Amino acid sequence: MRDRLCRLLLASLLWLPLPGLAATPLVVEAALDREVVAPLLEAFAQAHPDIELIFRDRSTLEVDALIESADPAPDVVLSSAMPWQMDRVNQGYARRLDTPRAREWPAWAKWRDEVFGFTFEPIVMAYRLDLSRHMLPPATHADLHTLLTTERDTLRGKVTTYSPSRSGVGYTLFQQDARYTPRFWDLVAAMGDAEASLEANTRAMLQGLSEGRYWLGYNLLGSYAMVWAQQHPEVIVRVPQDYALVMMRMAFIHRDAPHPRAAETFLDFLLGREGQRVLAGQTPLFSVRPDVVGPYTAQRLRDQVGERLYPIPLNASLLAFVDPQRRAAFMARWRREFRRGD
Amino acid sequence: MIAVDGSLKARLAVWLLVTVSGLGALLMLEAYFTTRRAAERAYDSQLEAAALTIAEAVQWQEGRPLVEVPAAALQILATRHQERVFYAVLDDAGRRISANLDLTIPAEARAAAAHAPLWRDLRHAGSGWRLHGREHDSAGWETQDPVQVWVGHTLSGRQALAGELFQRTVIRFLAMVLLAGLLMLLAMRVALTPMRRLRHLLRRREADDMRPLDARVPEELREMAETLDTLFARQRESRDALLRFTADASHQLKTPLAGLQSTSELALKSHQPDEWRRALEAVHAGTQRTSRLAGQLLSLARLRHVGDGGALEPLDLAALLRDTVLDWAGREVAADHDLGLAELPAAPVTVRGEPWALRELLGNLIDNALRYTPPGSEITLGLAMAGDGVELYIEDDGPGVPPEVRERLLRPFERGGRQDTRGSGLGLAIVDSIARRHDAHLRVSARQPHGLRVALHFPPAGKEGKDA
Numbered sequence: 001m002r003d004r005l006c007r008l009l010l011a012s013l014l015w016l017p018l019p020g021l022a023a024t025p026l027v028v029e030a031a032l033d034r035e036v037v038a039p040l041l042e043a044f045a046q047a048h049p050d051i052e053l054i055f056r057d058r059s060t061l062e063v064d065a066l067i068e069s070a071d072p073a074p075d076v077v078l079s080s081a082m083p084w085q086m087d088r089v090n091q092g093y094a095r096r097l098d099t100p101r102a103r104e105w106p107a108w109a110k111w112r113d114e115v116f117g118f119t120f121e122p123i124v125m126a127y128r129l130d131l132s133r134h135m136l137p138p139a140t141h142a143d144l145h146t147l148l149t150t151e152r153d154t155l156r157g158k159v160t161t162y163s164p165s166r167s168g169v170g171y172t173l174f175q176q177d178a179r180y181t182p183r184f185w186d187l188v189a190a191m192g193d194a195e196a197s198l199e200a201n202t203r204a205m206l207q208g209l210s211e212g213r214y215w216l217g218y219n220l221l222g223s224y225a226m227v228w229a230q231q232h233p234e235v236i237v238r239v240p241q242d243y244a245l246v247m248m249r250m251a252f253i254h255r256d257a258p259h260p261r262a263a264e265t266f267l268d269f270l271l272g273r274e275g276q277r278v279l280a281g282q283t284p285l286f287s288v289r290p291d292v293v294g295p296y297t298a299q300r301l302r303d304q305v306g307e308r309l310y311p312i313p314l315n316a317s318l319l320a321f322v323d324p325q326r327r328a329a330f331m332a333r334w335r336r337e338f339r340r341g342d
Numbered sequence: 343m344i345a346v347d348g349s350l351k352a353r354l355a356v357w358l359l360v361t362v363s364g365l366g367a368l369l370m371l372e373a374y375f376t377t378r379r380a381a382e383r384a385y386d387s388q389l390e391a392a393a394l395t396i397a398e399a400v401q402w403q404e405g406r407p408l409v410e411v412p413a414a415a416l417q418i419l420a421t422r423h424q425e426r427v428f429y430a431v432l433d434d435a436g437r438r439i440s441a442n443l444d445l446t447i448p449a450e451a452r453a454a455a456a457h458a459p460l461w462r463d464l465r466h467a468g469s470g471w472r473l474h475g476r477e478h479d480s481a482g483w484e485t486q487d488p489v490q491v492w493v494g495h496t497l498s499g500r501q502a503l504a505g506e507l508f509q510r511t512v513i514r515f516l517a518m519v520l521l522a523g524l525l526m527l528l529a530m531r532v533a534l535t536p537m538r539r540l541r542h543l544l545r546r547r548e549a550d551d552m553r554p555l556d557a558r559v560p561e562e563l564r565e566m567a568e569t570l571d572t573l574f575a576r577q578r579e580s581r582d583a584l585l586r587f588t589a590d591a592s593h594q595l596k597t598p599l600a601g602l603q604s605t606s607e608l609a610l611k612s613h614q615p616d617e618w619r620r621a622l623e624a625v626h627a628g629t630q631r632t633s634r635l636a637g638q639l640l641s642l643a644r645l646r647h648v649g650d651g652g653a654l655e656p657l658d659l660a661a662l663l664r665d666t667v668l669d670w671a672g673r674e675v676a677a678d679h680d681l682g683l684a685e686l687p688a689a690p691v692t693v694r695g696e697p698w699a700l701r702e703l704l705g706n707l708i709d710n711a712l713r714y715t716p717p718g719s720e721i722t723l724g725l726a727m728a729g730d731g732v733e734l735y736i737e738d739d740g741p742g743v744p745p746e747v748r749e750r751l752l753r754p755f756e757r758g759g760r761q762d763t764r765g766s767g768l769g770l771a772i773v774d775s776i777a778r779r780h781d782a783h784l785r786v787s788a789r790q791p792h793g794l795r796v797a798l799h800f801p802p803a804g805k806e807g808k809d810a
Contacts, residue, residue: 087442091443092469112424315417316419317414317417319411319442320412325411325439326411
């Protein structure tokens with residue numbers, strides 16, 4: 001397979017009229033909004049003008065499918081669907097990155113030196129200012145549950161959260177929530193009773209909040225919500241006070257990457273000081289590195305929120321989330337609980 | 343001539359090296375397999391734990407087995423080395439109820455796992471895997487079919503652990519070798535101390551100090567010290583003998599010289615030419631005796647101290663004996679005795695020897711016999727085949743020698759307890775010296791009814807001669 005790719009690459013090089021001047025292409029398949037990550041891509045283009053970065057923004061499930069089916073394979077895969085990324089790495093689709101930066105990367109944010117969590121995004125609740133006029137906004141998961149039960153009629157149809165069936169991220173977050181407490185299912189039932197709307201992504205939830213369709217959103221990506229709240233004063237973002245999940249976007253080099261050198265350069269940049277500084281200063285994705293300074297860093301978030309941040313562990317236990325039977329069982333229970341009140 | 347042939351330390355070091363590296367290679371081989379086994383066992387038990395955890399999660403619902411794979415089981419499987427993991431739950435017919443990789447389990451492995459938990463190495467997608475399968479009896483309300491739980495992971499943890507254990511063993515072993523080497527060096531120094539002490543002792547010794555050694559030595563050096571002691575003793579004896587010989591010789595020469603002096607002094611005082619003539623005759627006889635004595639002393643000294651001078655050559659002993667006896671029988675000194683030959687063998691009797699020395703030997707024997715037997719005595723020489731050698735003997739019917747004196751006869755200046763003869767007492771000593779040069783054995787015995795028999799036993803000509 002690799003031989004074939006090498007031959008292909010060689011052939012394509014021979015066809016180029018001036019191979020020396022041509023930039024190496026680098027295909028990145030990502031489940032990450034291009035506009036959010038644009039400063040990072042620009043910084044990379046400036047640092048490595050010899051690499052022509054082709055960044056394709058897709059949904060998590062599309063990205064996951066492309067890992068197996070794309071021909072030629074993408075060079076780098078970025079996705080927030082942690083269990084699926086983990087599953088692909090476990091299947092052997094990742095190539096080990098052996099650089100000093102990769103070795104120094106914190107152990108809790110990487111696996112096998114093959115896949116790296118390069119962002120640190122808190123999961124938050126968001127509410128519209130209208131809500132605070134009617135009731136005390138929730139600060140914890142228990143508050144939310146109480147509110148949904150006591151103010152069910154006021155909140156009917158005005159609550160939104162992820163759809164676990166349409167969003168890999170949402171599914172992962174609920175799985176992780178359910179791991180912490182069985183009372184989570186009471187929350188699901190309460191949301192079902194309040195006829196919560198299920199959205200496929202955070203952007204749709206934020207849009208609904210701004211438009212006034214929703215008053216309260218649960219389990220939003222903090223990275224997007226915080227930026228949104230800066231531009232939309234009617235939306236308030238709240239990091240839960242009991243516990244806040246933290247999601248990491250995971251990046252790996254594809255085993256059959258046609259341009260492994262360029263891919264290594266890109267990933268090394270992503271994990272390096274410059275890349276992380278751009279993440280911390282110009283994107284809301286939060287840098288993992290403790291030595292990077294900026295408004296969006298894991299360290300600063302910890303200083304603000306305290307020790308109640310619970311990163312979704314980047315280890316083999318994630319594989320359980322993509323187990324078909326476990327997923328089916330979880331979804332069945334979700335549906336059951338969500339319609340408990342019917 | 344001392345040739346230095348390596349050093350003891352080097353020899354010990356080489357032996358140590360050979361032994362240690364030989365044993366070490368075996369030990370390392372054993373350690374390699376042991377550490378691998380230990381690592382296997384440690385990680386196999388993690389596979390087992392993961393399999394049991396998954397088996398625990400199997401439940402029956404409406405006649406179908408369901409399993410919600412516990413996240414913990416996967417973490418156990420992955421181990422701290424972050425292995426890639428595989429799990430599969432198979433139903434009775436081998437169909438997959440739940441699994442994460444398209445890794446096919448061989449049918450025979452499934453059959454074997456039905457009987458007993460099974461561990462198996464396997465290659466899948468370019469990497470090595472270790473699988474563990476066990477059958478789980480789970481009962482539901484509708485069905486009670488067993489399910490099989492298979493788990494597996496890649497091998498980097500095992501290899502790392504085995505490598506680490508092995509490395510530790512190697513380091514321990516090398517440290518031990520190093521330490522043993524150092525201790526060995528120390529031990530060698532300590533062990534060789536007595537040798538150094540002995541060397542110092544010998545170096546400090548005066549040239550004429552022939553006393554036995556006074557040193558503490560270990561068992562291994564005792565023999566050498568004793569040999570040295572023996573050597574000293576022999577040197578001391580030999581020096582004493584030389585001193586005694588010199589003293590005796592001087593004494594022997596002094597007596598006739600004193601006689602000559604007094605005779606010549608008396609003659610000088612006289613004015614009678616007759617007296618002068620008598621004195622001159624006496625001086626002449628005295629100088630003759632003295633010169634013979636000096637000659638004998640010289641030949642004895644030469645025999646004793648020249649060592650292995652001449653070459654031994656084969657000669658006919660019978661012919662030599664016949665010629666010598668005939669020569670002596672014609673002399674004036676033998677006129678009063680009956681000097682004769684016993685019957686000699688017809689064939690030549692060959693021995694290896696120096697003709698002049700053997701003639702000197704025979705002459706001394708005959709001269710002795712003539713001197714120490716009264717006139718008219720019968721002296722017979724002869725050859726006898728004795729055992730594998732030949733015996734040359736001379737016997738007389740004189741008065742003989744008492745047994746207690748016989749032992750001393752071979753010493754110089756010993757006259758068999760008699761001071762009445764004019765012999766020098768060197769005859770038998772010379773005979774003995776010549777006999778030793780020929781590896782012949784001299785035996786003095788009594789002859790019945792009276793008389794003396796001196797026999798020389800020569801070894802056979804073929805075997806004889808150190809330098810043959």
